[in-house]
Amino acid sequence: MGRALRILALGLGGTLLVLLLIAAAFLVEAHIEIGRVTPPLPEWTALAGELAVAEGPARIAYVETASQSGEGPATLGHVAFLLEWDDGRSFLVDAGMEREQAIAFGRMTELAFGSDPIDVHGSVAEQLGAATRRIRGVAFTHLHNDHTGGLPGLCAALGRPLPLFQTPWQAERGNFTTSFSAPHLDAADCVRRQRLSGGPLYPVPGFPGLLVVAGAGHTPGSTLFFARVRGRTWVLAGDVSNFMANLRENRPKPLVYSLFIVPEARGRLEEVRLWLRDLDARPDVTVLVSHDLDAIEASGLPAATLHALSSLPRTPRRFP
Numbered sequence: 001m002g003r004a005l006r007i008l009a010l011g012l013g014g015t016l017l018v019l020l021l022i023a024a025a026f027l028v029e030a031h032i033e034i035g036r037v038t039p040p041l042p043e044w045t046a047l048a049g050e051l052a053v054a055e056g057p058a059r060i061a062y063v064e065t066a067s068q069s070g071e072g073p074a075t076l077g078h079v080a081f082l083l084e085w086d087d088g089r090s091f092l093v094d095a096g097m098e099r100e101q102a103i104a105f106g107r108m109t110e111l112a113f114g115s116d117p118i119d120v121h122g123s124v125a126e127q128l129g130a131a132t133r134r135i136r137g138v139a140f141t142h143l144h145n146d147h148t149g150g151l152p153g154l155c156a157a158l159g160r161p162l163p164l165f166q167t168p169w170q171a172e173r174g175n176f177t178t179s180f181s182a183p184h185l186d187a188a189d190c191v192r193r194q195r196l197s198g199g200p201l202y203p204v205p206g207f208p209g210l211l212v213v214a215g216a217g218h219t220p221g222s223t224l225f226f227a228r229v230r231g232r233t234w235v236l237a238g239d240v241s242n243f244m245a246n247l248r249e250n251r252p253k254p255l256v257y258s259l260f261i262v263p264e265a266r267g268r269l270e271e272v273r274l275w276l277r278d279l280d281a282r283p284d285v286t287v288l289v290s291h292d293l294d295a296i297e298a299s300g301l302p303a304a305t306l307h308a309l310s311s312l313p314r315t316p317r318r319f320p
Contacts, residue, residue: 030175030263039214040200051228056209057083060229061304065096070115077293090134095150098123124150125157132157139165141238142222148181155190162190169214170221217269235287244295
């Protein structure tokens with residue numbers, strides 16, 4: 001009996017060792033892959049010149065699909081950003097999550113970080129109602145499932161093709177953390193992928209005044225969005241940092257998170273943080289990270305809710 005137990009223990013130990021080696025191989029591969037992605041960051045003068053178009057977006061708002069307190073210094077939000085032009089066309093950056101996805105994500109965060117229960121507010125399509133039909137294009141700051149989960153529901157509400165714009169970096173490069181968004185993209189039967197051309201500035205065809213910059217650092221395809229709305233440049237920075245205070249003070253994410261949970265290129269993220277911090281210090285620029293709901297609300301950016309787009313404030317305010 002003792003010999004059998006020893007054999008069983010050795011077998012279990014060997015299996016555990018193999019599993020740990022496989023996990024380590026995935027992590028090493030992910031770190032090597034993301035460490036190789038260092039697209040150039042443009043100068044402000046180039047950005048400002050390309051953003052200065054008369055027919056650029058007229059309004060910008062956010063859609064809050066879920067929120068959760070208890071992790072970090074601010075409320076963790078799961079939002080999408082909506083840009084609208086004077087002719088009624090809208091463009092969506094990120095898609096948040098559907099209700100069931102948000103509940104599952106919230107439970108995981110509760111377990112892992114001791115967060116409060118998640119508050120689920122509804123998908124983008126649910127909150128925008130008939131205004132969803134104005135959306136003519138979509139893009140993602142990066143391909144993690146808490147940013148892509150609402151895409152299938154958006155397709156169901158639209159019932160027509162929807163172009164998904166991606167930089168070559170996002171279209172071609174990924175790692176195991178971005179693979180979890182694949183089911184959302186596959187289930188979104190309305191999506192027609194369009195690869196952007198240019199670089200380091202990528203204009204979005206059909207949407208004047210909307211510029212894209214490849215950021216990397218968080219994922220190989222992490223992407224930044226720039227739009228000038230009535231005299232203010234808004235920068236949608238995704239998950240370069242989880243909280244604006246950390247970006248402004250150049251504080252990195254926890255080492256355990258960047259090494260093991262979401263493999264990141266910490267040196268590249270610092271480069272992007274410092275670049276964005278300098279931009280945010282300009283009097284006519286506001287940088288927003290995706291998950292800092294308190295900073296998004298404080299920025300004066302209005303919330304887009306059911307049928308509310310036509311009444312959005314047209315003069316955004318600078319947040320403190």
